[in-house]
Amino acid sequence: MKSFLRDVAIVASATFETPSEPSRNEVEMLLPVIHDALGQVGLSQGEIGFTVSGSSDYLQGYTFAFVGALDAVGAWPPIRESHLEMDGAFALAEAVAYLQEGHVDTALVYAFARPSRGDLDRTLSVQLDPYTVAPLWPDARGLAGLQAQAMRDSGRYGDVPDVTPTYVGDGVTAVILATGDRARELTKTPVWIRGIDHRIEAQMLGLRDLGSSASTKLAGEGAGATNIDEAYLHVLYPHQELLVKDALGLDRQPVNTAAGPMMVGGLERLATAAKSIAGTGKRAVATATSGACMQQNLVAVLEGAAA
Amino acid sequence: MSETAEAPGPVTIVETPIHLDYKFTPGVAQSRFLRALERGEITGQRCPKCQKVYVPPRGACSMCGVATDEEVKLSGKGTITTFCVTQIPSPGLVPPYVTAWIRLDGSDITSMFLIQECDPAEVRLGMRVEAVWVEESELVPDLGNIKYFRPIDEPDAEYETYKDYV
């Protein structure tokens, strides 16, 4: 694992999640959550050095929703901003990299989604290979089932749980990052990001070993995921917990899993891990996953400085 | 595929249709805006920080990043801040026709509407215009309730009053 040029910490976060948000649009969901996170460390939006978000317009069927969502951050005078069509955890990785450059000391990372507006199982099929897979409209749950069966057939996991229906939830998460002394100024309990890495596997399902998660394993090695006290795993279906634990070598540690809203759940895992270990001196691993059958995986190692 | 059974060349192109169905909701602020249109009214929302009035309201001030909830009713009159004369036919429109950015009185943002009941050669920056609505019986929660804008008999607005919106 390489060391960072500048230490980066999670200094605040806020989240909102509901099975289905009937009324508010993305901006209306984001505003109170972003203000909550900023308020925890007494920052105004103008003081944020870099803003980056993760979302997918397909989920709510609103094109350029990620541009519209900027209404929630007050992008004037013009701000430094970026967006990923991925879970917000990957946006956080981009923010960590951006903060290494040294131009700015703080970052706002957020993610939002309202998949309850469509049929998530169908929507997710548009991320598949458009020539030989997507025209079959495979549902996300069915693909996850292929993964669960491959795990059963491998005989390596004991009882592999059945695939549950694809979790549909609406929500937003916002995380504030700060570097070194700025983080210590903003909070007595910064949670330092000691390592973060993400890896992607081939798109073609038939080329992958679905009975293990090579990308999680490599990302875990890259992030230095050893000596872990607690784990916060982004798991979309119950069997995936076994895959992630296996890839990261987690055996005795307490494990806390959640799916969360698509594109939000991974960032939410990082935020929850940070809240849980803030001020404790503990080390936690948090993961995020994206794509069919966990095609892309992110691993972050967090350390809550003792209060 | 365009190839026929007689002369099938290699496949080089595929068509991949996407069809996704949603139950779309525009959010709280825009729903209120659309409900007002259904009553034949144009409403905006004022930013509590910079006092700008947005039409249509989106529930937030995009410059300040704060929620907007003070409702403001507008008259439906406005000023042309820039425009374009189109010479190409478009469904339902006979060229030449005029599309203009209009700053509605009392608002701080411009919106695009058609200008009709007017010779395109007469349209100019600063021209005062008003909304022409569909019949009351035809009102629905849709911006299409406003058919177009037409000139009104008022002196042109001074450039200073709309220069920030050109």
Added chain:
Amino acid sequence: MTEEVLVADHTIEYTYTRSTGPMIGAFLTGLRDGKIVGCRGADGRVIVPAVDYDPVTSEDLSETVEVADEGVVTTWSWNDRPLLGQPLDHPFAWALVKLDGADTSLLAAVDVDDPSKISTGSRVKARWAEERVGSITDIAAFEVV
């Protein structure tokens, strides 16, 4: 007064026209002609469907290899709620199928009426669509042999 938030049916629909590239083109041309075409990867293994670049080394691939339209299920799942656009409108199994002569597997629907009738290792054979146009849907489904 709290006004009810409006809800509208909203459909996003678009037909992308994509150029195939030589190897995916060969695979789709094969389907139109009732054959399944893969390609030889840099390490010698046969990849189905054919791909333009080696998945490990990124090298251009150009050697096509025809494989059988019959093979073995390498993993599967039961789909009790077929969705719009899927190959069959009644419950069926999704499966990765390693065709005879191939070293990788292809995602396909297997037309069985009950999950007890399929398992990893089942032999399956393609049932071709009546009209073939050069699309993955030219394979209507696989059937257990």
